[in-house]
Amino acid sequence: xxxxxxxxxxxxxxxxxxxxxxxxxxxxxxxxxxxxxxxxxxxxxxxxxxxxxxxxxxxxxxxxxxxxxxxxxxxxxxxxxxxxxxxxxxxxxxxxxxxxxxxxxxxxxxxxxxxxxxxxxxxxxxxxxxxxxxxxxxxxxxxxxxxxxxxxxxxxxxxxxxxxxxxxxxxxxxxxxxxxxxxxxxxxxxxxxxxxxxxxxxxxxxxxxxxxxxxxxxxxxxxxxxxxxxxxxxxxxxxxxxxxxxxxxxxxxxxxxxxxxxxxxxxxxxxxxxxxxxxxxxxxxxxxxxxxxxxxxxxxxxxxxxxxxxxxxxxxxxxxxxxxxxxxxxxxxxxxxxxxxxxxxxxxxxxxxxxxxxxxxxxxxxxxxxxxxxxxxxxxxxxxxxxxxxxxxxxxxxxxxxxxxxxxxxxxxxxxxxxxxxxxxxxxxxxxxxxxxxxxxxxxxxxxxxxxxxxxxxxxxxxxxxxxxxxxxxxxxxxxxxxxxxxxxxxxxxxxxxxxxxxxxxxxxxxxxxxxxxxxxxxxxxxxxxxxxxxxxxxxxxxxxxxxxxxxxxxxxxxxxxxxxxxxxxxxxxxxxxxxxxxxxxxxxxxxxxxxxxxxxxxxxxxxxxxxxxxxxxxxxxxxxxxxxxxxxxxxxxxxxxxxxxxxxxxxxxxxxxxxxxxxxxxxxxxxxxxxxxxxxxxxxxxxxxxxxxxxxxxxxxxxxxxxxxxxxxxxxxxxxxxxxxxxxxxxxxxxxxxxxxxxxxxx
Amino acid sequence: xxxxxxxxxxxxxxxxxxxxxxxxxxxxxxxxxxxxxxxxxxxxxxxxxxxxxxxxxxxxxxxxxxxxxxxxxxxxxxxxxxxxxxxxxxxxxxxxxxxxxxxxxxxxxxxxxxxxxxxxxxxxxxxxxxxxxxxxxxxxxxxxxxxxxxxxxxxxxxxxxxxxxxxxxxxxxxxxx
Ligand code: SF4
Ligand code: SF4
Ligand code: SF4
Numbered sequence: 001x002x003x004x005x006x007x008x009x010x011x012x013x014x015x016x017x018x019x020x021x022x023x024x025x026x027x028x029x030x031x032x033x034x035x036x037x038x039x040x041x042x043x044x045x046x047x048x049x050x051x052x053x054x055x056x057x058x059x060x061x062x063x064x065x066x067x068x069x070x071x072x073x074x075x076x077x078x079x080x081x082x083x084x085x086x087x088x089x090x091x092x093x094x095x096x097x098x099x100x101x102x103x104x105x106x107x108x109x110x111x112x113x114x115x116x117x118x119x120x121x122x123x124x125x126x127x128x129x130x131x132x133x134x135x136x137x138x139x140x141x142x143x144x145x146x147x148x149x150x151x152x153x154x155x156x157x158x159x160x161x162x163x164x165x166x167x168x169x170x171x172x173x174x175x176x177x178x179x180x181x182x183x184x185x186x187x188x189x190x191x192x193x194x195x196x197x198x199x200x201x202x203x204x205x206x207x208x209x210x211x212x213x214x215x216x217x218x219x220x221x222x223x224x225x226x227x228x229x230x231x232x233x234x235x236x237x238x239x240x241x242x243x244x245x246x247x248x249x250x251x252x253x254x255x256x257x258x259x260x261x262x263x264x265x266x267x268x269x270x271x272x273x274x275x276x277x278x279x280x281x282x283x284x285x286x287x288x289x290x291x292x293x294x295x296x297x298x299x300x301x302x303x304x305x306x307x308x309x310x311x312x313x314x315x316x317x318x319x320x321x322x323x324x325x326x327x328x329x330x331x332x333x334x335x336x337x338x339x340x341x342x343x344x345x346x347x348x349x350x351x352x353x354x355x356x357x358x359x360x361x362x363x364x365x366x367x368x369x370x371x372x373x374x375x376x377x378x379x380x381x382x383x384x385x386x387x388x389x390x391x392x393x394x395x396x397x398x399x400x401x402x403x404x405x406x407x408x409x410x411x412x413x414x415x416x417x418x419x420x421x422x423x424x425x426x427x428x429x430x431x432x433x434x435x436x437x438x439x440x441x442x443x444x445x446x447x448x449x450x451x452x453x454x455x456x457x458x459x460x461x462x463x464x465x466x467x468x469x470x471x472x473x474x475x476x477x478x479x480x481x482x483x484x485x486x487x488x489x490x491x492x493x494x495x496x497x498x499x500x501x502x503x504x505x506x507x508x509x510x511x512x513x514x515x516x517x518x519x520x521x522x523x524x525x526x527x528x529x530x531x532x533x534x535x536x537x538x539x540x541x542x543x544x545x546x547x548x549x550x551x552x553x554x555x556x557x558x559x560x561x562x563x564x565x566x567x568x569x570x571x572x573x574x575x576x577x578x579x580x581x582x583x584x585x586x587x588x589x590x591x592x593x594x595x596x597x598x599x600x601x602x603x604x605x606x607x608x609x610x611x612x613x614x615x616x617x618x619x620x621x622x623x624x625x626x627x628x629x630x631x632x633x634x635x636x637x638x639x640x641x642x643x644x645x646x647x648x649x650x651x652x653x654x655x656x657x658x659x660x661x662x663x664x665x666x667x668x669x670x671x672x673x674x675x676x677x678x679x680x681x682x683x684x685x686x687x688x689x690x691x692x693x694x695x696x697x698x699x700x701x702x703x704x705x706x707x708x709x710x711x712x713x714x715x716x717x718x719x720x721x722x723x724x725x726x727x728x729x730x731x732x733x734x735x736x737x738x739x740x741x742x743x744x745x746x747x748x
Numbered sequence: 749x750x751x752x753x754x755x756x757x758x759x760x761x762x763x764x765x766x767x768x769x770x771x772x773x774x775x776x777x778x779x780x781x782x783x784x785x786x787x788x789x790x791x792x793x794x795x796x797x798x799x800x801x802x803x804x805x806x807x808x809x810x811x812x813x814x815x816x817x818x819x820x821x822x823x824x825x826x827x828x829x830x831x832x833x834x835x836x837x838x839x840x841x842x843x844x845x846x847x848x849x850x851x852x853x854x855x856x857x858x859x860x861x862x863x864x865x866x867x868x869x870x871x872x873x874x875x876x877x878x879x880x881x882x883x884x885x886x887x888x889x890x891x892x893x894x895x896x897x898x899x900x901x902x903x904x905x906x907x908x909x910x911x912x913x914x915x916x917x918x919x920x921x922x923x924x925x
Pocket of ligand 3: 804805806807808811812813814830846847848849850851852862917
């Protein structure tokens with residue numbers, strides 16, 4: 001009998017069970033997180049409900065925050081009318097309460113000071129902290145021009161700081177969302193269909209007959225709407241095909257699992273394309289009407305047979321044929337999913353191109369059960385003067401490199417911060433808002449060099465994330481449950497808007513980002529861009545323009561609008577112009593060719609691990625959003641550390657037992673700061689190991705998660721850059737095990 | 749009336765949302781839980797299978813936990829729901845020992861606690877917190893005696909199993925396979 005009091009229990013080989021849901025936190029530590037002496041549940045009628053949309057991930061599900069009479073946030077429940085969540089938040093959204101309750105939150109502004117040669121933070125007033133940041137911004141503006149101040153950002157806080165930076169005169173902003181995440185798929189699909197995938201993905205999963213996942217682990221990535229729809233698709237008998245070196249949760253629910261050798265996906269994709277074309281299985285009418293370049297593509301994949309792919313991918317040619325035929329049988333109600341975190345091997349835009357081409361051959365773009373045409377509500381812009389022109393931005397520093405980069409490349413902003421790299425334009429100072437760079441950006445050395453080079457760093461966050469350790473000034477933001485933000489308007493089947501309103505006043509001395517940015521703007525003489533008292537005025541104005549009001553939205557939470565852009569799918573025989581240079585789906589990309597890139601994707605070999613090393617693969621757990629939730633008490637309770645997944649054969653060779661702690665060392669000799677527990681499991685290939693990303697925090701102020709698990713980011717020192725868009729391919733790193741605590745080098 | 753729950757192991761992704769939703773709904777202290785997730789792995793690479801399932805008290809028809817309770821705090825209410833009256837519980841833990849599913853825990857305030865099938869919500873016509881939140885919609889709840897309830901319908905069309913049938917407790921959680 002398995003007992004649920006063992007936190008994780010997995011037998012060394014074969015059958016075994018893991019039990020989640022209980023951890024070893026002692027009762028003493030949790031008093032403040034539990035409504036004491038209040039045994040029973042509180043009914044919803046006795047609480048007040050406040051509209052919000054979730055900020056625990058980018059899916060932005062709308063919901064209701066319930067506050068009891070004593071002023072405790074008791075629960076957060078999804079908004080039934082919200083197309084992003086359909087009334088059901090994911091575990092992170094449900095556990096959002098923990099973000100509010102976390103005693104480790106940043107509480108007051110902090111300023112770095114040096115006392116007797118030692119640096120430390122001291123508490124500061126908001127005025128003092130804001131004055132200091134504003135004076136640094138003014139100084140840079142004067143000495144180097146505002147462009148030399150860069151913004152790293154993510155999510156809702158980012159939007160307020162982008163406005164500040166544009167008003168101030170800097171276009172130097174970067175989000176990990178581009179170069180560390182989904183940039184390549186936007187490039188690949190953009191070149192093919194003339195349209196980005198965007199967020200949320202317009203995948204019509206609920207109506208699909210066949211869903212193909214390539215390294216995309218829906219169910220472990222808890223992108224809510226997709227998880228819900230995948231479940232509906234399972235109910236409706238859809239075929240799921242999963243390509244993954246690991247038996248992911250999705251793979252375990254699939255009719256076909258293709259346990260591919262890592263780094264060979266493009267070969268598989270090309271062979272699927274080969275089968276569709278040479279077995280005459282593709283959607284001829286669709287290709288004839290909407291696509292160009294078919295003959296070139298046919299010629300290109302002529303020799304890329306499943307047998308050819310077998311030698312590369314280790315996948316059975318029959319399985320490759322069979323799965324291609326399954327897709328064709330479901331066409332056009334088939335989705336070859338573009339994935340989300342797709343920066344793997346540096347040829348990622350081309351891999352995404354191959355995925356886009358496959359979808360084109362299956363006729364799935366603009367078809368029911370394939371990809372629908374998304375639409376968003378256009379929220380009117382609050383009146384303000386034009387932003388000033390900036391003299392240069394990150395793009396001017398690239399010298400023609402990465403021509404398809406469409407958003408700031410974080411790693412390039414870091415390089416421009418290091419004088420030794422001799423960039424044409426230098427970055428002098430940063431604001432970092434809502435993104436934990438040390439656990440997000442590969443190549444720790446680059447980050448550290450950059451952080452040491454700049455004159456000044458201000459960090460805006462709710463938690464003492466690892467990045468705060470590098471800050472000169474820390475500005476504590478309140479959580480999303482305590483603030484207004486801009487209206488959510490994200491593309492979907494049905495356009496909608498959602499309101500985030502505070503459920504409670506900000507705890508401690510924390511403040512919302514819109515307020516922090518406005519305060520800085522006013523101190524910098526940019527008041528004309530802040531022509532309002534508070535954000536409610538902006539929201540009211542915008543909502544009135546949309547035929548609603550703050551009052552109405554506080555009651556509704558979500559409001560849907562009729563579509564204006566036409567149907568969700570192509571009509572039979574409809575003439576349709578794609579937003580590419582030819583107006584057609586480009587199987588042969590003229591855009592790529594013009595820029596000197598392969599117009600059709602090719603397979604290239606990538607380095608394989610040397611003996612004794614294993615490819616480091618990383619991914620997500622459903623209860624965490626990377627490093628931002630690992631200290632959240634509710635979610636920490638579900639999963640308090642990552643582990644490294646090791647195949648039993650490998651564990652045998654190394655004589656490593658399940659649950660044993662090891663250090664990981666990568667090909668460049670970098671050793672993980674903390675040890676990590678081994679999970680011996682048949683779910684992973686013998687040439688790879690797997691870790692959930694977002695653990696191994698180094699900031700002791702994160703009292704729960706500090707030192708729990710290892711950080712994959714610090715082991716990623718070999719970065720394979722996508723020459724098309726600057727993405728940082730991170731799957732080319734190999735690790736080995738160290739069983740004894742490594743001796744720390746002492747600096748003399 | 750006989751309340752029961754069916755859990756579709758073909759859909760459950762083991763996300764733990766049911767666990768957090770139960771904690772926040774029922775004010776279960778952090779570090780404890782009334783429901784939990786089990787992952788079973790079998791086979792060897794690449795012929796591996798994984799079963800994920802959400803577990804909780806089985807609200808057994810033949811419940812040893814109720815029989816062994818010296819004070820009568822553990823009892824059965826309408827619909828077969830097994831409950832503990834906190835004020836009557838002396839925290840002796842006999843029930844914890846007797847439960848083959850390890851479904852009960854000692855609450856730090858000195859009593860034994862467990863899943864109630866959210867009877868406070870049922871009374872208002874709502875379903876349980878875990879069923880209401882599950883993003884994959886893999887939990888089905890209702891009255892087994894009503895052929896149109898979600899749980900009856902789910903059981904009619906699918907094969908299922910119960911856990912530890914040999915214990916003879918007549919458990920009322922059904923796992924769709
Ligand atoms: S998917 Fe989960 S974390 Fe993301 S916004 Fe929705 S509820 Fe929040
Ligand atoms: S919420 Fe649903 S999918 Fe998630 S673990 Fe619970 S039962 Fe499974
Ligand atoms: S599962 Fe355990 S606690 Fe629940 S009724 Fe059965 S024996 Fe009692």
